[in-house]
Amino acid sequence: MTTKRATTLLLLPLLFVQSIHASVSIYHTPQQSQLSVAAAASAAAASGTATAGPYVGLAAYNTTILNAPPPPAASTFPTQITLQLTDAPMLNVSIPQKSSFFGFSIEMSVVNQVLGKNASFLQVPFLNLMANLQQRTGRIDIRVGGNTQETATLVDSTPDGKILEKDLAGATNPTQTPPLVFTAELLYMLRNISEHINIRWHLGVPFNDTSNFRLAIAEQGQAILGDYLIGLQVGNEPDLYAQHGHRPSTYGPQDYFNDFGAMIQAMKADEAKLTTRPETLLIGPSVQVIWTPDEVWDTGFIDAYTENLAFLSVERYPSDNCAAAFNTGAPIHNPQDIIGEYLSHGAVVGPLTLYSDSTALAIQKGKPFLMFETNSASCGGFPGISDAFTGALWGVDWAMQLAATNFTGALFHVGGQSVSYNPFTPPPTNESTFHQWTVGPTYYSALVVSEAIGASNTSQVLDLQHSAAAVFAPNFTPLPDQLVAYGIWENGHLARVLYINYVTDTTNQSDVTVTMNLDQPNFQGNVQVKYLRAPTVAQKGNYTWAGQTFGGNFQSDGRPIGNEDIQTVACASATQCLIKVPAPAAALVFLSPTGGQDADQKGAPQTTFATTAVTIVRNTASIDPSVLATSNGRSGALQIGSTSPEATKNAAATLRVGLTMVMGGMLGGAAWLMMA
Incomplete structure (x- = not known):
């Protein structure tokens, strides 16, 4: 050289x-x-x-x-949605x-x-x-x-x-x-x-x-x-x-x-x-x-x-x-x-x-x-x-x-x-x-x-907006096109639910509350939630996933910045949980027989x-x-x-x-x- x-x-x-x-x-x-x-x-x-x-x-x-x-x-x-979710994988779930x-x-x-x-x-x-x-x-x-x-x-x-x-x-x-x-x-x-x-x-x-x-x-x-x-x-x-x-x-x-x-x-x-x-x-x-x-x-x-x-x-x-x-x-x-x-x-x-x-x-x-x-x-x-x-x-x-x-x-x-x-x-x-x-x-x-x-x-995925509607009709609240819900079953049991709210609304009037009715045995009544957030769908950079971000242009070394924020939600009953999905955001809900303590899965x-x-x-x-x-x-x-x-x-x-x-x-x- x-x-x-x-x-x-x-x-x-x-x-x-x-x-x-x-x-x-x-x-x-x-x-x-x-x-x-x-x-x-x-x-x-x-x-x-x-x-x-x-x-x-x-x-x-x-x-x-x-x-x-x-x-x-x-x-x-x-803005008030009810979902009926079963512990066992539902019809039409993925491989x-x-x-x-x-x-x-x-x-x-x-x-x-x-x-x-x-x-x-x-x-x-x-x-x-x-x-x-x-x-x-x-x-x-x-x-x-x-x-x-x-x-x-x-x-x-x-x-x-x-x-x-x-x-x-x-x-x-x-x-x-x-x-x-x-x-x-x-x-x-x-x-x-x-x-x-x-x-x-x-x-x-x-x-x-x-x-x-x-x-x-x-x-x-x-x-x-x-x-x-x-x-x-x-x-x-x-x-x-x-x-x-x-x-x-x-x-x-x-x-x-x-x-x-x-x-x-x-x-x-x-x-x-x-x-x-x-x-x-x-x-x-x-x-x-x-x-x-x-x-x-x-x-x-x-x-x-x-x-x-x-x-x-x-x-x-x-x-x-x-x-x-x-x-x-x-x-x-x-x-x-x-x-x-x-x-x-x-x-x-x-x-x-x-x-x-x-x-x-x-x-x-x-x-x-x-x-x-x-x-x-x-x-x-x-x-x-x-x-x-x-x-x-x-x-x-x-x-x-x-x-x-x-x-x-x-x-x-x-x-x-x-x-x-x-x-x-x-x-x-x-x-x-x-x-x-x-x-x-x-x-x-x-x-x-x-x-x-x-x-x-082992996870199996189901689009709840389309497949679950057919399963539970007429006892299913149709979801608007700007709201999305997926169920994830792991090892044959409901493990997580993912929601997306595509709406931007600075007044919070388009925030959605989902009532999840569960039939999980041994459920302890708590779930954990991680949010993907930004004030508007038009924002560039500085989004947060569970409170952590990678900043804007030219600002990241690949390591997340900030403390991780996993929110614990106490459910209204042993079989019913209310989950807030802000506008706009994605919300990942973790379910577990031990009270949702699986959000730190590795x-x-x-x-x-x-x-x-x-x-x-x-x-x-x-x-x-x-x-x-x-x-x-x-x-x-x-x-x-x-x-x-x-x-x-x-x-x-x-x-x-x-x-x-x-x-x-x-x-x-x-x-x-x-x-x-």
């Missing part, structure tokens, strides 16, 4: 680092400006206020705030769900921002965020892939030593997807992360060239990740291939069936480098909306490839922002006009009815059925919706509805700084020494859903990674200011530390990373933990 590449790892308080940096400009992604103009103008017109101008910065930090819809009329929104149901899909092109610079420098805030979930679930499932996996090529090295590089000049698709090259160091980075946190990985095999399948990611993935590798995706949204120019215009389900079979044959022929295990980890068909999954099933896909299929999969976003983000020429969705669609339980239920036959078929065939990539809207989401409290409540409802309808996992997508829907976003590279991470609404959704489903791997011991270790680059080569100004952390322009694979890949035993705490900082045996 030359002097110009030398780095120094300092254990410095972040407050001190912040004090020596005044400010830095954030440059905008031009294609997002149309949407920001429309949203800002609409919000200003609705409120009768002037706007200082549209936001023109990075979408992940968009300051545009919409107007929350007005509360519904009292005549259409009853048992695993604790890691809520997972993440990370676009391959941004892993060097989100996960770490390389196998020797891991992002500490990411580890903390995952540790929060591990404490609740014991395990997290993450997919690394997306559109960028299709043209990715594993190479021995890159010219500048980075773990991946993007060919921005070769970007294609309406989403401007750049081809990638990456090194095995990326896979060692995943392995080292899994040595700290129990994360299991899905990877994608490139599928753009069926005459020359590039199987190196499967070969190296099995060797490096071992049992941490749980799935290999074959084709990402193949129903969009023709539309994106990646296949002939006639490309259809039968063609995908044939290509999938060709991939299997290529894997079988690669026996010198590939064991038989990866052949059994395949994931498909991962269709979006052009083909229905039933069209793929009709080809005989499941039976033909049953020995190879570890998971069946689809991908779905309920809407799209492509017209505003990429100037496709289609009508632009104005976020202010459609915010109500994300505050309606019916709008959650509707799109997912498409998959009812598929989930039933998956159960029949004994295959897990994944929502392999999802979020609020494709092409980056909507500012003011995806990045507001609306997105948090919607994310809870969407994930719970997926669980209730027998999906076996939901992976919420993570992009770069140019999207609004991220569960978590690292700061741009040129601000990483003085700005922290931004934790988005759907990360709060992950916490709520993880606790709702719990760590037992999937794993609490783990915290200190983040006072920051990286400072000294004596480096000078950087052209124009290059720095336009990097925005999107291309990983500043390389920190060595990418020498020998640091972490000698033998399986040396992959395990030991940590030593030093004065609140962290020094590692085989890997540094990086605050960036």
